[in-house]
Amino acid sequence: MISIRTIVSETGEVKNHNQKYPYRLNFYSIPPIEEITTEEFEVFALDRLQVLKAIESASLRSRTELQVADHIRDISNQYLPLHSTDGGKNYPLEQERRKDHISHFILRLAYCRTEELRKWFIKQECALFRIRFIEENKEERQAFLNNERLNWNDLSQNEKESMKNELSHANPHIKFNDETFFIVDFEQVLDLVSRRAVYIKAGKAYVPTSEQVTLVVGEFRKRLSAALNLASRAFPSIDDERILPLLNNINQQYLGKTYVYNNNTIVDKVTADNVDQMVGHFPLCMQHMHIKLRELHHLKHFARMQYGLFLKGIGLTVEEALIFWRKSFSSITDEKFQKEYAYNIRHSYGMEGKRQDYSPLNCNSIIMNKQPGPGDQHGCPFKHFSEDNLKVFLTQTGVKKDEHLKAILDIVKGKHYQVACTKYFEITKCLEDSISRGDDERHLMETIKHPNNYFEQSVKLSKINNSQNSK
Ligand code: SF4
Structure with a gap:
């Protein structure tokens, strides 16, 4: 069990607060003082992070306030539901509010460490509070403000x-x-x-x-900013080995599902011979490696690993993988292929050496690890290409309008590579225009966090489109 008494309030004291949560809205002035399990600690933190990252992504993709609010409501219901007292009689309100309360304080601690993290956290938390405040009914809002003694002088x-x-x-x-x-x-x-x-x-x-x-969000921001500064001073005194690794690395956590070979059911059969027909569903990183493989008849080690595991994740069996790579490396002899490459392919499927069944890499690890050098084809084009090369590649792969190109490049300049990838998806799958017009807000998708998730989303979308066209 972890005691979260170490999480201090903005006055520096740890108060014993009423365990009841009378309001859905919370200024998080009083820290939680109960003990929680390490599992709860991690789940609460990562679930709240899903919501905050969704807010960031939706606003970076130039969505209207209404679209962002709709999207956040969906994501919140999934990860951090928080119902109003009025309409929430059938929901476990105490549990929901407890999770909201504790998760805020865990992330407050994780995001107090640097100026950049603090700014990010304040921005997303303010946006979340704003959405919740607007959605709350008038009476609840007023009761909450009265409780916080937020009464401003009004004009007679x-x-x-x-x-x-x-x-x-x-x-x-x-x-x-x-x-x-x-x-x-x-x-x-x-x-x-x-x-x-x-x-x-x-x-x-x-x-x-x-x-x-x-006004209310301004007050929320002011208090949170002060609380984060205080927490940043307290942070060095935390020495609990169970939570420190999570707190120190949370902003780089992968929040999506793990893809393994045998849980893929999105396409019927992937073979060495039909990979080329699926490239249209691949994210930019995989498209790039596939094009280079066809052009050079070879890929270096990390590209083979990144692309090979991706193909494994979409359903390519080890037998088909051996055929695929053998045919693709057409300029080398059979003997050389068996000696230098076949072992590694079988190894990645857990059939050699330690017999570890490797999973496809997620975007975080592609973006953060193993920076590509000259002649390397692995990595993430949004992160690792020069602006000129990225521009050319985006145009070649379906981004035709200047405004779309500019929108993606602007997001890349802000170093939001996965958001840029999501925008690219929306643009090339023709979702962008309908979202901008507000025709179909259901299409506001979650941020791409994994190349295999990109593939899955793309195949699903084309199935929907095909079934609509055949009606
Ligand atoms: S964001 Fe992820 S899926 Fe998209 S190109 Fe980069 S690594 Fe590939």
């Missing part, structure tokens, strides 16, 4: 009427008669100021209730 009815022109003019979208206006220092609502959505006079901003979320 007479003052409101006397300023009607200025207030309406500042934000023509509001329903003036339905609004109450809060008076706050303009620094508290810089977001609204930059959007020119509030009236400002003498350093004060007049915020309509419909924009209250900005």
Whole structure:
């Protein structure tokens, strides 16, 4: 069991809080003080991370607020469900809120370590809080704010009427008669100021209730930022060997499923002779290695490993793999192939040496490990290609519009390689335009985390399209 007493509140003290969670919304001012199992610790942390990464990915892919909210609701229901008191009578509200509470504090600890991690965590947590706040009903919201003593001075009815022109003019979208206006220092609502959505006079901003979320999120951000700074000072004193490895590496954790040869059922049969027909379903990294294999009749060790394990993951048996690689290495003799390559192929299927059944590599390990040098073909094109080479390859493989090209390259510049890969998927599978138009929001997909997941998604999509076309 792990005691999470070490997680301190923003005042530095560990309070004994009421175990009940009266509200769905939480400012996470009071740390959890119970003991949890190491398994819960890990599962809670990784489940919350799924949600935060989904928020990041959806916003980087230029989705509307509505699309992001819909997507996050789906992902949250899967990993971190959190129902409102009002509509959640049939759900285990206490358990849901406990998980939300504890998982926030675990990630707070994991993400307090550097300025960059803190910024990332604050951004995604604020976005999550914002979505939840907007979705919450009015009474629950007000009760939560009262409990947090977040009451701002509001404009009296007479003052409101006397300023009607200025207030309406500042934000023509509001329903003036339905609004109450809060008076706050303009620094508290810089977001609204930059959007020119509030009236400002003498350093004060007049915020309509419909924009209250900005004020509340501002407060959430302020408190979280202070709490993270405090946690960063406490972090060096943590010496629990059971949790330190997870905390130190969580931002690089692979969050998807493991692909192994025998659980693949997405395509009927993969053989040495039909791999070429499937390349259209491959992610860019695998397309690149396949093209190079056909061109050079050879691939170096790490490319053979990366591509070979991917093919194994889509269902290529060891017998078919031996035929595939033998035919592909057409410029060498049989003897050389048997001596130098056949053993490694059988080894990767667990039939030689330690008899370990190797799994296909996920995106994290392709991106982070074994950087390709000159003449190497392995790696991730989004990470390892120069901008010019990537541009050419993207164009050759289906990205035709300049705006699409620019959108992908901008994401790559921000070093979000898996998000760029997801965007590439959406663009080349013609999902992008329908998502942008809002025709079909179901297509807002999870971020690609594994080349075999890319393949699976692509095959599934083409099956859906085929069955729709045949109707
Ligand atoms: S993000 Fe992953 S699947 Fe996409 S190209 Fe890079 S390594 Fe391949």
